[in-house]
Amino acid sequence: MSNLKEVRTRIVSIKSTQKITSAMKMVAASKLRKAQQAILKLRPYASKLQEILQDLSTSLDDTDEAVFSAKRNIERVLLIVITSNRGLCGPFNSNVVKTVMDLIESQYANLNKNGKLDLFCIGKKGADFFTKNKYNVVKVNNEIFDDLTFEKAMVISEELMDKFSAKEYDEIKIIYNQFKNAAVQNLIVEQYLPILPQEMNDTDKKEQTIDYIFEPDKAEIVRELIPKSLKIQLFKAILDSFASEHGARMTAMHLATENANEILKELQLSYNKARQAAITSELLEIVSGAEALKG
Numbered sequence: 001m002s003n004l005k006e007v008r009t010r011i012v013s014i015k016s017t018q019k020i021t022s023a024m025k026m027v028a029a030s031k032l033r034k035a036q037q038a039i040l041k042l043r044p045y046a047s048k049l050q051e052i053l054q055d056l057s058t059s060l061d062d063t064d065e066a067v068f069s070a071k072r073n074i075e076r077v078l079l080i081v082i083t084s085n086r087g088l089c090g091p092f093n094s095n096v097v098k099t100v101m102d103l104i105e106s107q108y109a110n111l112n113k114n115g116k117l118d119l120f121c122i123g124k125k126g127a128d129f130f131t132k133n134k135y136n137v138v139k140v141n142n143e144i145f146d147d148l149t150f151e152k153a154m155v156i157s158e159e160l161m162d163k164f165s166a167k168e169y170d171e172i173k174i175i176y177n178q179f180k181n182a183a184v185q186n187l188i189v190e191q192y193l194p195i196l197p198q199e200m201n202d203t204d205k206k207e208q209t210i211d212y213i214f215e216p217d218k219a220e221i222v223r224e225l226i227p228k229s230l231k232i233q234l235f236k237a238i239l240d241s242f243a244s245e246h247g248a249r250m251t252a253m254h255l256a257t258e259n260a261n262e263i264l265k266e267l268q269l270s271y272n273k274a275r276q277a278a279i280t281s282e283l284l285e286i287v288s289g290a291e292a293l294k295g
């Protein structure tokens with residue numbers, strides 16, 4: 001009978017957990033819908049703006065903004081690591097952490113060893129991991145996801161541009177999850193600064209010769225375009241990660257709910273078997289007692 005009680009307690013516990021995971025799945029699906037609409041609307045504009053900027057980056061030498069496309073000796077690097085504030089979203093955060101560690105090991109091992117590699121963590125999970133493992137985390141921003149707006153991303157972007165202009169960093173990269181659909185997120189390592197020209201082979205160069213008409217003049221347009229494009233690029237990365245987080249959590253909670261169903265089936269079967277064995281044992285005792293009385 002003690003076995004029956006244990007199984008019954010586990011069934012009640014699993015059902016309670018299943019209700020929680022099912023509710024979390026619906027909440028994540030609701031938030032995902034809003035975040036998905038936002039990133040799908042922003043992505044074409046951001047991509048085209050970045051493409052134009054890359055086309056112009058080869059001819060920025062005579063402008064005040066040439067500093068943003070200047071290639072320097074890589075002596076100090078900043079990695080912007082975008083994770084989430086909360087867990088229960090499958091491998092969403094661990095994938096970003098693993099990608100950052102692989103990137104450091106393959107490209108920036110010496111800089112990290114000499115203390116010239118800094119991390120800017122957007123999201124609590126990444127910040128906790130890298131702080132705990134003694135990486136040089138210079139700044140953490142967890143509050144941006146509480147109310148994600150372009151204005152908040154713009155403040156971060158302006159700070160990054162100022163640090164790059166002041167030559168505090170020679171290279172800045174962003175590592176984040178790019179939203180594809182609710183079940184799939186692509187890990188992206190994206191160059192933020194300096195601005196790199198668009199890579200094209202010889203065939204593309206022949207086919208794509210864009211001749212822009214500048215009005216009022218090229219310098220003024222570039223002066224306005226570069227900061228705007230960099231702000232949009234960072235906001236898109238954060239928004240991509242935000243949508244990916246909800247998609248990953250919805251998928252994880254869906255799988256958890258399905259797993260709970262499978263466990264419940266097994267527990268119910270075990271409970272029925274144990275109950276049947278207990279009833280059979282009681283019947284044998286009653287029959288044995290009756291036979292003993294007859295004797």
